[in-house]
Amino acid sequence: MPNHSEASPENASPSNKFNLSTAELKQMAKKLRRHVITMIATAGSGHPGGSLSAADIITALYFKVLRHNPENPHWADRDRFILSKGHAAPILYAALAETGYFPVAELATLRKLDSRLQGHADSKFTPGVEMSAGSLGMGLSFAIGVALAARLDSKAYRTYVLLSDGECEEGQTWEAALSAAHFKPDNLTAIVDCNGIQLSGWTRDIMNLEPFTRKWQAFGWHTIDIDGHDFDQILSACQEAEKIKGKPTVIIARTIKGKGVSFMENNAAFHGKAPTWEEAERALKELE
Amino acid sequence: MTEASTRETYGKTLVELGKQNKDIVVLDADLSPSTMTSFFAREFPDRFFDCGLTEQNMVGIAAGLAASGKIVFASSFAIFVLCRCFDQLRLCLSQPELNVKIVATHGGITVGEDGTSHQAIEDLALSCALPGFTVVVPADAIEAAEAVRMAASAHGPFYIRLSRPKTPIVYPEGYRLTLGKAVTMRQGMDATIIAVGIMVAKALEAVDILARQDIDCRVINMHTIKPLDEASVVKAASETGAIVVAEEHLAQGGLGSRVAQVVAREKPVPMEFVNLGDKYALSGKADELLQRYGLTASNIEESVKSVVERK
Numbered sequence: 001m002p003n004h005s006e007a008s009p010e011n012a013s014p015s016n017k018f019n020l021s022t023a024e025l026k027q028m029a030k031k032l033r034r035h036v037i038t039m040i041a042t043a044g045s046g047h048p049g050g051s052l053s054a055a056d057i058i059t060a061l062y063f064k065v066l067r068h069n070p071e072n073p074h075w076a077d078r079d080r081f082i083l084s085k086g087h088a089a090p091i092l093y094a095a096l097a098e099t100g101y102f103p104v105a106e107l108a109t110l111r112k113l114d115s116r117l118q119g120h121a122d123s124k125f126t127p128g129v130e131m132s133a134g135s136l137g138m139g140l141s142f143a144i145g146v147a148l149a150a151r152l153d154s155k156a157y158r159t160y161v162l163l164s165d166g167e168c169e170e171g172q173t174w175e176a177a178l179s180a181a182h183f184k185p186d187n188l189t190a191i192v193d194c195n196g197i198q199l200s201g202w203t204r205d206i207m208n209l210e211p212f213t214r215k216w217q218a219f220g221w222h223t224i225d226i227d228g229h230d231f232d233q234i235l236s237a238c239q240e241a242e243k244i245k246g247k248p249t250v251i252i253a254r255t256i257k258g259k260g261v262s263f264m265e266n267n268a269a270f271h272g273k274a275p276t277w278e279e280a281e282r283a284l285k286e287l288e
Numbered sequence: 289m290t291e292a293s294t295r296e297t298y299g300k301t302l303v304e305l306g307k308q309n310k311d312i313v314v315l316d317a318d319l320s321p322s323t324m325t326s327f328f329a330r331e332f333p334d335r336f337f338d339c340g341l342t343e344q345n346m347v348g349i350a351a352g353l354a355a356s357g358k359i360v361f362a363s364s365f366a367i368f369v370l371c372r373c374f375d376q377l378r379l380c381l382s383q384p385e386l387n388v389k390i391v392a393t394h395g396g397i398t399v400g401e402d403g404t405s406h407q408a409i410e411d412l413a414l415s416c417a418l419p420g421f422t423v424v425v426p427a428d429a430i431e432a433a434e435a436v437r438m439a440a441s442a443h444g445p446f447y448i449r450l451s452r453p454k455t456p457i458v459y460p461e462g463y464r465l466t467l468g469k470a471v472t473m474r475q476g477m478d479a480t481i482i483a484v485g486i487m488v489a490k491a492l493e494a495v496d497i498l499a500r501q502d503i504d505c506r507v508i509n510m511h512t513i514k515p516l517d518e519a520s521v522v523k524a525a526s527e528t529g530a531i532v533v534a535e536e537h538l539a540q541g542g543l544g545s546r547v548a549q550v551v552a553r554e555k556p557v558p559m560e561f562v563n564l565g566d567k568y569a570l571s572g573k574a575d576e577l578l579q580r581y582g583l584t585a586s587n588i589e590e591s592v593k594s595v596v597e598r599k
Contacts, residue, residue, distance in 0.1 A: 039572075092516070123355070123384045130355065132383045141345040142380060145352020152335065152358070172376070175342035179349070183337065221338050 006141035010045035017050040018063040018099065034287045035094035035107055038117040043111040046119070049270045053195035053255040060234040061160060062095040070100035073127045079133060079157050080146050082131045084139020085164035085193065086120035087272070092129065093117050102126040108218070114201045137170025139163060139188060144176060147185035147248075158242065166184050166198035169207045174219070180248045181220030190221075190250040191227060195257035199271045202251065213252050220249045223280045228253025261286055289456035291487060292429035295393040298450055299324025301436040302361060306332045310441065313353050315362040317343045323393045331530055347373045351380035354387040359440055365399075366392035366408030366449055369440075374414055381445040382418040388446075389439045390415075395425070395449035396536035397564065397581060400484060402522075403571035408449075409564050413541025415447035416514045422467060423514040424456065425449045427488035428457045428493040431511060434465035453574050456489040468516040474581065476506035479592050479599075480524035480531050484510050484543050486583075487534040487562070493585035498592055513543050518550045525555035530595040534588050536564040558598035560591035 020028060033055050040046035042239045062068070066079040066093065083092050090110060105115030109115035116125045131142050143161035150157050156245060165171060194212065196203050203209060222244045226233040228236045234253070242248035257271070258264030261283040264275075275283055306312045306328055313335045320338060325521060329336040339346035343364055350362040363370065369392050370377070381388050397407045411423040415423045422444065425431035432450060440447040458473065473488065474495050483491040487508045495505045506528055510521055525531060531546040531551060544561040562583065569581050578584055 035557070102465040111464035131351070134381055135379045138344075138348050138376060138380055141348020141376075144345075145349040145354070146356050147352075148337065149353050149356030149358055153356075172342075172344045176348065179339055179342055179345055182340075191513065255428065 016064050016066055016068070016140070020063040025059055025063060025231050028063055029055050029076050030074060030260070030287050032059055032091060032094040032098065034284055035097070036090045037111040037261070037275060037280050037283045037287065039090050039093070039107050040274045041277060042108055043274065045274050046090055047087040048271045048275065049197065049257040049264060049267070050085060050195065052087045052109055052259045052261060052264060053192045053257045054088050054091050054162060055259065056086070056229045056231060057162065057191055057193060057234055057253055058091050058095050060144060060231055062099050064235060065238045066160070067157070070096070070128065073101060077155060077157050080130050080142045080143070080159045080162040082139050082146065082159065083121050083129070084161055085135055085136070085167060086133025089117070089121040091263070093126070095185060096126070096128040112128065136167035137172040140173055140176035140180070140274070143188060143190070144180050147188040148183060150187055151185060157187070161188070161190050162280070163190060163192045165192055165194040165196065165203055165212070168209055174261065177216065177219040177221065177275065184246055185248055186245050188248040189238065192250060192252050194252055196257045197257040197266065197268045198270065199268065201268050216250045216252070220247060222247050224249065224251045224254050226251060227258060228255035289458070290455040293324070293454045294323050294426055294429050294432035294450040295324045295452070297429040297432045298391055298393070298436055300329035302328040303331050304344055305437065305440050306335065306411050309355060309359065309440070311359050313337070313358045315339055315346050315350050315360065317346050317364040317368065319364050322365070323391070325361070325363050335378045341396065343368050343501045344373050344376045347376040348380050350388045351384070351386050355384070358454055359588055361391055362388060363391045363393065365394040365406065367394070367406055367410045368414045369448065370411040370467060371408055371416055377418055382420050385420045385444050387443055388448065389448065391436065391450065393450045394452045396451060397569040397577045398536065398574040399452050400574045400577060401571050404568040407569055409448060409536070409538050409569070410541070412513055412535070412537050412543065416541065417545065418445070421445045421447055421514065423447045424467070424512050425485040426511055427485060427509050428455055430457060430459040430461065430463050431465055434463065435511065438467050451486060451596070455486050458489050458492060465511065468512045468515045468517055470520040471509045471511065472506065472520070473509050474505070474507040476504040477528055478504045478530070479596050480506040480508060480528045481534060481559065481588060482508045482510050482524065482531060482543065482547055483520065483534040484513060485536055487536060490583070491588055493536055494588035494592065497585065497589050503592060503596060510543055510547070513546060513579045516546050516550065518554070521547055521550045524558045525551050529599050530558050530593045532560045532562060532588060532595055536583055539565050541565050558595050560595040561586050562591050567570045
């Protein structure tokens with residue numbers, strides 16, 4: 001991987017180059033949600049619910065928080081965003097396209113043979129995708145490795161990882177939670193998209209995770225509870241996390257599965273089902 | 289033959305590599321006194337992470353470090369790092385082809401007294417089923433050091449299987465390993481024994497016995513199981529007309545299966561297999577187990593005789 005840290009202008013400016021206002025972020029999130037609906041309807045399969053719940057978090061990260069350079073995805077000093085809930089690839093692809101990692105038109109190729117946009121995020125093919133994901137519970141471990149590498153190399157980049165609440169049923173997530181508290185990468189911010197629903201129903205009915213925040217606290221993490229659809233809360237939580245030293249931070253973002261499309265909201269049926277074209281048109285109307 | 293420990297060699301070679309390259313990072317899962325990554329830990333504490341008993345997490349951390357430019361060695365016993373972590377190895381290392389070297393000690397039944405739960409006898413089948421992985425089983429400590437050095441300088445995921453007990457030295461000092469290039473240890477024209485790991489020394493014992501019976505047997509050390517040196521297999525089949533494959537592994541999916549695929553496709557000749565069949569072994573001393581489960585020089589000798597009869 002080439003080291004571009006010397007040449008890159010981002011070295012001098014530590015901020016996100018898009019730097020949208022809250023009003024602009026809201027509009028961008030709607031746009032990304034529209035991409036998600038169109039992409040999945042076009043593909044005829046996919047996971048709309050978990051992309052829509054994460055849309056505001058992803059929008060805030062890519063258009064306000066992350067120091068990144070879409071023209072140089074391998075810029076050595078970029079902040080890393082790792083999508084652990086790999087089935088939410090469509091919302092990540094939408095953000096990567098709108099920030100310029102690849103053409104927006106390419107979103108229409110999602111899940112098609114030879115597309116760079118695989119059904120679940122794949123770092124080998126898609127510019128800007130840091131980790132291959134899809135089998136749940138692995139992203140937090142990966143993110144710890146990335147954060148430890150920053151420490152070894154005395155680099156200032158920050159590592160963000162987005163988990164689903166459902167994947168916190170995987171034992172590896174808690175192995176990782178233990179080891180992050182042990183190795184103390186305070187350059188790591190985990191965000192859990194707590195939409196409360198997994199494939200076959202409510203998480204509280206299938207494998208209850210509560211008291212969720214207290215579990216992370218007991219594991220030694222700094223925790224911040226927020227409404228994952230409130231941009232001010234997302235942004236201030238990210239800022240707070242940067243100031244916490246000596247331990248990693250987890251942002252517990254309470255969200256609504258399918259957020260923004262009335263008939264998908266809190267509806268487990270749309271965890272892993274594509275909308276019909278008629279449903280997609282209704283959804284797009286709601287997202288205007 | 290003199291004997292030496294492949295895992296002790298591993299530990300020492302890691303230190304040597306660590307001195308040469310600051311990007312070498314080593315992970316372990318609470319077994320560093322046994323895997324001998326403890327040598328590296330002592331020398332380079334900042335670049336060593338003991339992940340405790342979180343092997344799956346260790347593989348993920350290794351992937352993250354490698355994705356950030358590190359050359360990562362991750363170690364545990366074969367059963368825990370390979371068999372337990374298959375999905376993590378698949379998604380986090382194989383699929384993205386990351387630069388992580390899984391070096392597992394305590395492979396095979398020679399783990400001995402700890403018994404079935406600790407004896408990895410399916411690890412070669414599993415690791416060969418990971419696209420992009422290079423799979424190496426050194427025959428002795430000299431080859432183990434070479435394999436570790438080669439893995440560090442080659443890009444991509446590796447699985448290297450080492451043993452618990454000391455193993456006979458079969459190479460002279462100064463031996464240089466070429467990945468994917470098998471070594472002909474003895475020339476011969478009546479049959480070929482293709483062996484790997486501890487079975488190489490046993491094959492060399494067997495050919496001496498066979499020579500006294502006027503059977504002139506070739507021995508190939510197939511240290512790199514994947515990618516397989518197909519040319520050497522085809523040459524052996526063409527020139528000797530009979531092949532015996534010897535490995536400390538189940539019958540399915542290991543070296544025997546891989547060699548048989550090449551023989552069947554390129555040059556069908558009679559074959560015999562010396563391996564563990566389809567069953568687990570028990571607790572016992574390593575040598576007792578090798579006797580009980582048919583992994584001795586005389587088992588190889590018998591297989592060579594029967595394969596020669598079928599020519």
